[in-house]
Amino acid sequence: MMGSNDSDDGNDSNDSADPDSIDGVDDRVFExxxxxxxxxxxxxxxxxxxxxxxxxxxxxxxxxxxxxxxxxxxxxxxxxxxxxxxxxxxxxxxxxxxxxxxxxxxxxxxxxxxxxxxxxxxxxxxxxxxxxxxxxxxxxxxxxxxxVTSAFAASATLRTQLTLNEVSNHVAFTRPQGKTLSEEQDHVSEFVGMGDVTTCIYLGTHAVRETMDRLLEDGHDPETPVAVIYHASWPDEDVLLGTIDDIAEKVETAGYRASALVVVGDAVTGAGYERSYLYGDWANSGAADTTDEAESTDD
Known part of the structure; x- marks a missing residue:
């Protein structure tokens, strides 16, 4: 892929790439x-x-x-x-x-x-x-x-963004410890502890209770928002909303043991964000443009 300062000729970019610059990279990456x-x-x-x-x-x-x-x-x-x-x-x-x-x-x-x-x-x-x-x-x-991965379907269902200005600057795709992941490889608590991360937990429906208990033991705010989206985008989709403190009980009551995505973080609510720089002055600039047009018409 070319950046904005690259040559307009895609072949030049490919010719200059060295497929041997990183061991194991397939030549077809550049083709x-x-x-x-x-x-x-x-x-x-x-x-x-x-x-x-x-x-x-x-x-x-x-x-x-x-x-x-x-x-x-x-x-x-x-x-x-x-x-x-x-x-x-x-x-x-x-x-x-x-x-x-x-x-x-x-x-x-x-x-x-x-x-x-x-x-x-x-x-x-x-x-x-x-x-x-x-x-x-x-x-x-x-x-x-x-x-389309389930985290993106979950975001659409929740009517929110996974990244929100001044709320969540990062997204983590992760899974909890279990047969595949050892305790040392489980970084869910670290991601949640960063504060401005939306943590999307895959393959962890069966372990929601254990995961939330570990977060509480690690001192995380029990009122941190959590959403569990079962079968995101399927006809039987279900959304459970809660917090670190109470979401496990809601999942257990619903009887879900698989096929749900767990989303932890303030972005779940879609609230509290700051207007982005991209659209920050749209109202003022719009008003100024209208005034300018009116003054121009009166001339």
Whole structure:
């Protein structure tokens, strides 16, 4: 990508890039953009749930596919019905790499159009890269197609921004400790403690009680706003609003153990922000412009 001071000739920018400047960077980084249709098997983000939140690129790829390997119930069946009518569907749940990779490789080598469909965005807590590396080792090229991650759907549902001037300058995508993450790798408390961070906790619905208890033990304000958005953008979407002190009880009462995003921070309410510099003087400048026009008309 070129900055504002770069040459207008995209080839100049690519020619000057050194793919060996960082060990392990694939040469193809400099050959295609994220929106380009590539060669091989695309790893497509299905978005948060609503079929209309699938990207145009994802929709086109699914409609052309002969085989779609999808993430089971994490992908809305309505999306599969809407865009995968002409494809064979394979649920990846319960299948390991030793089964999935040969399946996709053989289909691709047989000339079939294969799509690997992940929930949300495959770059956020998706085990996409290990599948892609395995396919590449078998001679099958792969590429990413971004999707809308659930944090963005949650933000839209809450009618707020994840970043708000003088409220939240940063966003953290994280997960709580558990089988995958050790206690030392759990940084939820650190993010919340920074004060101006909107902390989006993935894969933690089952651990809301434990996570909130740790935040209270660490001395965080019990009145800090928390939202739990179950199945963001799905037909059965549900929103639970509370605080660090009481959100666990609300989640337990609702009976949710999975498929919800937890958002912690003052941005949840969408209140208390300062007007940005971008639009800070719009009212005054508008009034001045009107006065100037009136004076000009009277001349």
């Amino acid at each position: 295609r953009n994220a929106g380009d249709r590539g060669e091989g098997v695309p790893f497509v983000g299905a978005g948060p749930g609503d079929p209309r939140l699938l990207t145009v690129a994802g929709k086109e790829l699914l409609e052309d596919a002969d085989l779609v390997v999808h993430a089971g119930s994490l992908v809305n069946s309505e999306l599969l019905e809407a865009y995968c009518d002409g494809a064979d569907l394979v649920n990846s749940v319960g299948k390991d790499l030793e089964e999935l990779v040969p399946l996709m490789r053989d289909a691709y080598e047989d000339g079939r159009t294969v799509v690997r469909l992940h929930s949300g965005d495959p770059a956020i807590y998706g085990a996409a890269l290990e599948q892609m590396d395995a396919l590449e080792s078998e001679g099958v090229p792969t590429y990413f197609v971004p999707g």
